[in-house]
Amino acid sequence: MIHLLKILDQLNFLSPSNLGRLGRALRQNGVNLMLLFALTEKTGGHKTALVDSRETVSYGELQKRCDTLARHLAEQYGLENGRKVAFFCKNHASLVSGIFTVSRLGADVFLLNSSMSQQQFDRLMEEHDFDFLIYDDEFSGIIEKSPYRNPKLASYHETETAISRLSAETSAEKHKLPPASSGKIVLLTGGTTGKPKQVVHRPSLFNFLQPFSALLNRLQLPQYKTAYIATPIYHGYGIAVLLSFFALGKKVVIQDSFDAKRACAIIREHQVEVVTVVPLMVHKMLKANKEDLRSLSCIASGGAKLNPALVEEVNHHLGGVLYNLYGTSEAGLNIIADPEDLKQHAGTLGRLIEGGQLRVMKDGKEMKPGSIGEFCFQNKWSMQNSQSRWIQTGDIGYYDSDGYYFLCGRTDDLIISAGNNIYPLEIEAALTRHPSVEDAAVIGVDDVYGGQMLTAYVQLRPGEKLPAEALTAWLRTRLAGFQIPRDFVFVKELPYTAVGKLDRKRVQAGMNIGA
Numbered sequence: 001m002i003h004l005l006k007i008l009d010q011l012n013f014l015s016p017s018n019l020g021r022l023g024r025a026l027r028q029n030g031v032n033l034m035l036l037f038a039l040t041e042k043t044g045g046h047k048t049a050l051v052d053s054r055e056t057v058s059y060g061e062l063q064k065r066c067d068t069l070a071r072h073l074a075e076q077y078g079l080e081n082g083r084k085v086a087f088f089c090k091n092h093a094s095l096v097s098g099i100f101t102v103s104r105l106g107a108d109v110f111l112l113n114s115s116m117s118q119q120q121f122d123r124l125m126e127e128h129d130f131d132f133l134i135y136d137d138e139f140s141g142i143i144e145k146s147p148y149r150n151p152k153l154a155s156y157h158e159t160e161t162a163i164s165r166l167s168a169e170t171s172a173e174k175h176k177l178p179p180a181s182s183g184k185i186v187l188l189t190g191g192t193t194g195k196p197k198q199v200v201h202r203p204s205l206f207n208f209l210q211p212f213s214a215l216l217n218r219l220q221l222p223q224y225k226t227a228y229i230a231t232p233i234y235h236g237y238g239i240a241v242l243l244s245f246f247a248l249g250k251k252v253v254i255q256d257s258f259d260a261k262r263a264c265a266i267i268r269e270h271q272v273e274v275v276t277v278v279p280l281m282v283h284k285m286l287k288a289n290k291e292d293l294r295s296l297s298c299i300a301s302g303g304a305k306l307n308p309a310l311v312e313e314v315n316h317h318l319g320g321v322l323y324n325l326y327g328t329s330e331a332g333l334n335i336i337a338d339p340e341d342l343k344q345h346a347g348t349l350g351r352l353i354e355g356g357q358l359r360v361m362k363d364g365k366e367m368k369p370g371s372i373g374e375f376c377f378q379n380k381w382s383m384q385n386s387q388s389r390w391i392q393t394g395d396i397g398y399y400d401s402d403g404y405y406f407l408c409g410r411t412d413d414l415i416i417s418a419g420n421n422i423y424p425l426e427i428e429a430a431l432t433r434h435p436s437v438e439d440a441a442v443i444g445v446d447d448v449y450g451g452q453m454l455t456a457y458v459q460l461r462p463g464e465k466l467p468a469e470a471l472t473a474w475l476r477t478r479l480a481g482f483q484i485p486r487d488f489v490f491v492k493e494l495p496y497t498a499v500g501k502l503d504r505k506r507v508q509a510g511m512n513i514g515a
Contacts, residue, residue, distance in 0.1 A: 033103040033182060036246045037063040048251045051270065052092045054156075059249065062097065065167035069101040070177055072166045077132060077151055081106030081180055084128065088112045088121075088135040088143070091233050091254040094155035094163040096242070098134045099233075106180030107132075111187055111234040114139070115498035122146045134163060187236050187329045211333040214353040215244050218336045219298050219323055224273040228253040230263055231276050235499050236329040237302050241276045260284035264292035271295045278303040278500030279310055282322075290317050297321055302333075304501045305407055305425055308346035309432045315343070324350055326405070331377040331391045334358065335405055347429065349397070349405040355379060358405070359390070360398060369401045372408055372423075396423060413504065415444035416451045420482040427485065430478045431456060434471065436464040439494050441507045442485060456485035457507055459494050466490075 037059060045060030057065070073079040085102045087110065089095040102109050110130065112121075125148040133152040135143060143152065154162040215221055227245045229252060231238040245252050253270055255262070264285050267275065272295055277285075279301050285293060296318060302325035314322045320339030326349040327333035335358075337350025352358050359366050362373035375393045396414070397407040408423040415422040424442035431440035439459040444452030460466055468488040475484050495503040 033100045033243070034063070034066060036243070037066075047249060049246070050093050050096060051251065051253045053255055055093060057093055062093075062100075065097050066100045066104060068169065069097055069163065069167040070104045072169070073101060074105055074177055077153070079105045079107050079132060081183065083107040083131040083183075084110060085132045085134065086110040086112055086124075086128070086130040087234070088114060088133060088139050089155050089234075090114050090136055090256040091229070091238075092155065092256055093254075094167075095134075095233060096254075097167055098155070098163055099239075103182045103185075104180065105177070106183050108183035109185045111185070111239065113234055113498065114232065118142050118145060185239065187234070187239075211240075211327075211353060211355075212244060212247070214333065214336055215241075216248075218338055218353075219274070219300060221245070221248060221250075221274065221298075224250065224297065226251045226253065226270050226272050227274040227276070228263070228266060228270070228272040229276050230255070230258050230281050231278060231303060232499060235303065236332070237276065237325070237327070240333065241300070245274075260288040264289040267295060268292040274298040274300065276300045276302070279306050280304065280496055280500040282314060283310055286313060286317060293318055298323060300325055302327065303499055306347075307432055308429050311342050311346040315339075324348070326350065326407070328377075328391075328393050328395070331393060332379065334377055334379065337404075341404070345404055345406075347406060349407055351403050352405070358399075361392075367398065369399055372396060372398045372421075374411060375405075415442075415454065417444065417447075417454060417482060418451065422454065422483060427454070427456070427475070427479060427483050430475055431458060431471070433478075434466075434474050436460055436466045437471075438462075441494050441502055441504065443504065443508050445487075453487070454483070454485040455487045455489060457489045457491050457494060459491055 045058065045063070047059050048056055049059040049062045050057045079085065079102065083105075085098075085107050087095060087098060089098075099109055099111075110128065112124065114136070116124075121142050122145075125146045130148070131150055133143070133148060133150065134155060135152060137154050137157055140154075153166075154160065156162050156164045221227075221244065227241075227250050229238055229241055229245075231241075233239050233242055233254070242252065242254075251270070253266055253272065255266065258281060260281070263281070266272065267285075275296060275298075277299060282299060282301060299314065299318075299322045301322060306322075306324045311322060320343065322339055322342060324337035324342060325333060326335035326337075333353065334356045335349045335352055337345075337348050341348055341350050356377060356379040359376045360371070360373040361367065361376050362371070367373040373396065375395045375397055376390045377393065378390050394411050395407060396409050396411055397405060399405045407425065409425045413424055415424065422444075427442045428440045431437050431442075437458060438461045441457045443455055443457070445455050447453040456471075458466075458471065471488055472484060495506040497503050
């Protein structure tokens with residue numbers, strides 16, 4: 001309880017005027033995401049809430065749009081508690097308005113990966129009986145070819161009914177909407193690489209208190225004014241950070257898609273202090289324009305392995321501004337490394353945040369410090385539809401005697417060569433420390449005698465030339481003999497998924513990697 005009061009005080013919830021506004025908001029709307037607007041109703045309604053590629057919206061304007069949109073969606077489409085609403089959108093103001101509005105009506109929010117193929121979208125439509133679909137017009141072709149036949153609404157459209165147009169209109173009927181408790185927020189993970197898995201979260205101040213507190217205090221978010229969410233909102237990382245920044249009343253910048261040069265220009269134009277990224281985005285922005293990044297005080301990296309070479313590069317050019325956030329869609333945020341942690345251990349995930357439990361398991365036994373096993377979590381803020389109290393992540397790693405955690409890879413990344421268990425990440429980290437190497441991916445190739453042999457796909461820096469023998473010599477001083485790849489394949493560029501993760505399936509297949 002003391003911890004809760006401390007967080008509420010940080011957010012200025014405990015002042016008499018704010019408590020009064022919260023009470024009125026609860027009575028009028030119920031417990032849903034719209035409560036975040038209660039604190040900005042009087043003192044901060046004029047403050048900028050959201051900037052996208054189309055417009056700039058204040059907190060007061062955003063709340064008004066959501067109120068108006070809620071009436072339209074309730075009156076015209078019958079959206080209410082128990083309905084399932086899917087969002088097939090990129091990052092923009094209409095997506096944000098739609099998510100808050102659907103939460104206000106008590107319906108369930110399903111966030112779809114906007115990079116999925118026709119086949120993947122069709123499969124989702126068959127497996128989930130969505131009542132309503134909010135979509136970007138560029139995806140109309142996919143939707144028309146799919147089995148989906150229920151009502152739908154575009155996010156933006158110049159002539160037809162759309163979220164942007166409805167939220168700007170006055171509702172025909174002025175009747176009051178009944179209060180509603182927020183429905184579920186459902187993330188459909190793995191939408192581009194395999195069968196999507198349903199991950200259900202229920203928004204709750206009490207359930208998410210510990211991870212929210214960790215973001216506030218470890219990343220020092222209350223002291224900053226402007227944040228840029230470069231990651232997709234449909235990803236668990238994106239929606240969590242968006243809601244955290246709104247709870248703090250910050251200015252949030254989002255864009256439909258990520259482009260390194262444009263991202264650098266946005267950071268310079270808005271003097272962004274906090275940016276949320278996957279590691280690949282940081283790497284590309286440093287290459288595009290380092291000088292534009294000088295305003296950054298907090299680079300919150302998550303969603304993929306943070307390479308030690310990239311940590312050193314950021315520290316060299318920008319100083320101690322890099323944070324490593326580890327979590328999964330199923331288990332939520334669980335580990336954070338701050339700049340001091342990364343100075344001591346460039347390859348660490350960091351330390352476990354308060355309130356969560358982590359076990360490193362192998363063959364049903366809990367591992368001791370230094371021993372590798374699978375990360376298994378238990379906490380209050382993990383997915384609600386798990387059949388077990390402990391969530392198996394599929395991530396393999398270990399922890400040391402000081403409580404620092406380290407990632408070795410995924411369970412399905414394990415390579416067994418001549419009886420040795422090998423995880424590619426350590427080899428890839430060694431490769432990318434070579435001054436001529438831009439990126440690397442290591443896979444196992446079936447061998448009739450040794451089980452699997454290691455092959456390294458290597459992307460060199462522009463203009464560099466490097467023989468395989470030189471790389472082999474470089475690795476011999478840094479890795480064990482059984483970790484040295486037998487073959488090296490030099491490629492123009494390695495493939496990544498839409499959320500910035502190395503696409504190992506494409507590397508394994510040897511397809512479309514620019515060899």
